[in-house]
Amino acid sequence: MKKIKKNPRIAASILSADFSILGKEVKDIDKAGSDIIHIDVMDGTFVPNITFGADVVASIRKFSKKLFDVHLMIEKPSNHIDAFYKAGADIITIHVETEKHPIRTLEYIRSLGIKAGISINPATNEDNLKYLLDYCDLILVMLVNPGFGGQKTINSQIKKLCSIDKMIREEKKNILLEVDGGVNIKNFSTLIKSGADILVAGSAVFKGGMKMYKKNIENLKNTWKRIDNKENS
Ligand code: DX5
Ligand code: ZN
Secondary structure (H helix, E strand, O other): OOOOOOOOEEEEEHHHOOHHHHHHHHHHHHHHOOOEEEEEEEEOOOOOOEOOOHHHHHHHHHHOOOEEEEEEEOOOHHHHHHHHHHHOOOEEEEEHHHOOOHHHHHHHHHHOOOEEEEEEOOOOOHHHHHHHHHHOOEEEEEOOOOOOOOOOOOOHHHHHHHHHHHHHHHOOOOOEEEEEOOOOOOOHHHHHHOOOOEEEEOHHHHOOOHHHHHHHHHHHHHHHHHHHHHHHO
16 A cells, blocks of 8 residues: 555535435535535446436536536447536546547547546456556446446455556556546545545435534545544544
8 A cells, every 4th residue: 555645535425415406416515615526327227227318417517517427337338428527527528448549538528628538447457447548538447337326345456456556657657547436435545545636425425414424524635634634643
């Protein structure tokens, strides 16, 4: 594990929000201090669950000026990049398992002037990222099998996270490392020490309802601040 150089950011996942008041939820987590809004798009094919499409993303865009981080858990993502770009995405992440020509799609996302992300499932070897490092701005490491919120982090993925972090540093690439799935107060600092720059959190942010959002985000960040202060003092 390494010492940390940067301020980790929280991306609240609206998968755990109340969909009947989604705009308000986005506004509330923005106000509560979420640095980024993480948006899980699921198609019922690549993952068992279905969430929402680009029209819904466009309709909530006006509720926050923070970065919209769109995580596409869908087959044939290249068919939908334009729609999510027009809906207001700042980052579009595709899965390496869904794309036959990921370089082409990542280059296309970048050509729109937004950040291109590549995500990797727990069972996929990190070597699959090796030839993509020049074409992405972000790597999203899935810590659970994608499809649902509220799952437990698969511990083997921490080793993978460390190995991807090492790969990025050895190749001297300017790539953000994001983690997703089961992030909570107990593993928050370990994930940062293992290389995470952005931590997606659904249940850990939304638990306890609206009145708790700010506190939940502060509690997560404080666990890190305490360790960071201790180690760097
Ligand atoms: C899972 C999604 C996650 C999910 C995380 O497939 O990609 O973004 O919302 O939820 P928690 O933090 O509850 O594991
Ligand atoms: Zn996600």
